[in-house]
Amino acid sequence: MHISKFVTPEIIFGKGALSQVGECCLRLGAKKVFIVSDPGVMEAGWVDKVTSVCRSSHLPYEIFCEITPNPKDYEITKGVKVYLASECDAVIGVGGGSAIDAAKAISILATNGGNIHDYEGVDKIQYPLPPLVMLPTTAGSGAEVSQFSVIVDSVRQVKMTIVSKSLVPDIAITDPYTLVTKNRELTAETGMDVLTHAIEAFVSLAATPLTDVQAKNALTLVAKYLRPSTASHTNEEAKTAMAMASIQAGLAFSNAILGAVHAMSHAVGGYLDMPHGKLNAILLPYVMEFNLLAAPDKFMEMAQLMGINIAGLTSAEAGRLAILHVKQLALDIEIPLCLSEIGLKEEYIPRMSQAALEDVCILTNPRDVTVSDLDRIFRKAL
Numbered sequence: 294m295h296i297s298k299f300v301t302p303e304i305i306f307g308k309g310a311l312s313q314v315g316e317c318c319l320r321l322g323a324k325k326v327f328i329v330s331d332p333g334v335m336e337a338g339w340v341d342k343v344t345s346v347c348r349s350s351h352l353p354y355e356i357f358c359e360i361t362p363n364p365k366d367y368e369i370t371k372g373v374k375v376y377l378a379s380e381c382d383a384v385i386g387v388g389g390g391s392a393i394d395a396a397k398a399i400s401i402l403a404t405n406g407g408n409i410h411d412y413e414g415v416d417k418i419q420y421p422l423p424p425l426v427m428l429p430t431t432a433g434s435g436a437e438v439s440q441f442s443v444i445v446d447s448v449r450q451v452k453m454t455i456v457s458k459s460l461v462p463d464i465a466i467t468d469p470y471t472l473v474t475k476n477r478e479l480t481a482e483t484g485m486d487v488l489t490h491a492i493e494a495f496v497s498l499a500a501t502p503l504t505d506v507q508a509k510n511a512l513t514l515v516a517k518y519l520r521p522s523t524a525s526h527t528n529e530e531a532k533t534a535m536a537m538a539s540i541q542a543g544l545a546f547s548n549a550i551l552g553a554v555h556a557m558s559h560a561v562g563g564y565l566d567m568p569h570g571k572l573n574a575i576l577l578p579y580v581m582e583f584n585l586l587a588a589p590d591k592f593m594e595m596a597q598l599m600g601i602n603i604a605g606l607t608s609a610e611a612g613r614l615a616i617l618h619v620k621q622l623a624l625d626i627e628i629p630l631c632l633s634e635i636g637l638k639e640e641y642i643p644r645m646s647q648a649a650l651e652d653v654c655i656l657t658n659p660r661d662v663t664v665s666d667l668d669r670i671f672r673k674a675l
């Protein structure tokens with residue numbers, strides 16, 4: 294018998310949901326909250342909105358905004374020092390995956406001590422974390438519902454993946470209105486990250502009926518709404534749909550884990566500090582081509598979910614159309630087509646392939662992967 298589990302935070306969803314943050318923290322017993330964010334989100338005004346709600350709830354706070362895209366180990370070390378000195382007892386993450394992953398990592402060290410490197414891998418966290426409330430502003434990472442945190446080891450120049458049920462936030466507050474300040478490029482990249490989560494979780498070796506239902510709905514929503522969401526920052530229907538897709542893809546991958554796309558993008562992102570969603574978008578169709586052999590029926594289902602007419606086609610033929618559909622979507626929203634366009638050089642590939650093979654996400658890829666397979670996929674995507 295196959296035994297599986299499905300973890301999820303409490304999820305509060307809807308336009309205006311941000312106003313619930315104070316009440317949520319009080320409900321979790323918070324006396325003073327530590328707000329983790331980044332300068333871009335701060336500038337967009339979302340941290341001010343959160344602090345204003347905290348003031349209305351008579352909840353003192355401390356702000357830590359020194360987080361960069363692809364958050365680094367030394368930022369976590371600094372963040373936990375500020376947290377401990379502030380005497381806060383709960384953590385709010387406001388922003389994209391970087392701010393939320395950093396908020397989780399700071400929380401690990403706040404109650405477990407040591408160095409963030411000690412927690413790389415699966416189930417290394419011993420003691421409970423402070424209450425965690427997450428407010429995503431990107432409709433992309435799914436970090437607000439996931440049991441993952443990804444932090445860059447700045448010495449080894451690799452991304453460390455930390456996986457633990459302790460990292461599932463207590464409450465995720467998704468307010469689609471926060472997406473209106475995202476620029477076109479970020480909307481496109483984070484949307485392709487959502488698509489990658491949905492596809493990798495759906496074909497993952499650890500997929501279950503509970504994750505499949507989330508992955509399939511996310512896939513359908515992205516196929517329909519990523520183009521209009523990228524085209525207009527005020528399209529409320531598209532923003533709401535992408536915010537829901539992000540949650541559902543996040544629940545799918547948090548429980549079914551991911552695959553070779555994320556293993557490879559973690560390798561390149563850690564080494565060259567490049568945007569996660571952009572890397573995934575470029576790598577996704579090439580990994581799909583590689584994986585088609587292992588899961589043709591699931592590829593056929595994906596084609597159908599993306600609205601492709603598959604009447605009379607074999608599963609392999611339908612799967613190939615699904616791959617073309619993903620390539621066309623990336624093209625339409627102006628994602629670069631190859632890794633060399635964003636700075637990857639051929640001589641880096643052996644190192645990238647080795648790092649990808651050592652990433653925890655590779656374990657659930659539906660097709661067995663060797664270092665030479667990864668090398669070949671990187672060269673095709675170059």
Ligand SMILES: [Fe+2]
Nearest residue numbers: 434486490569
């Ligand atoms: Fe991702």
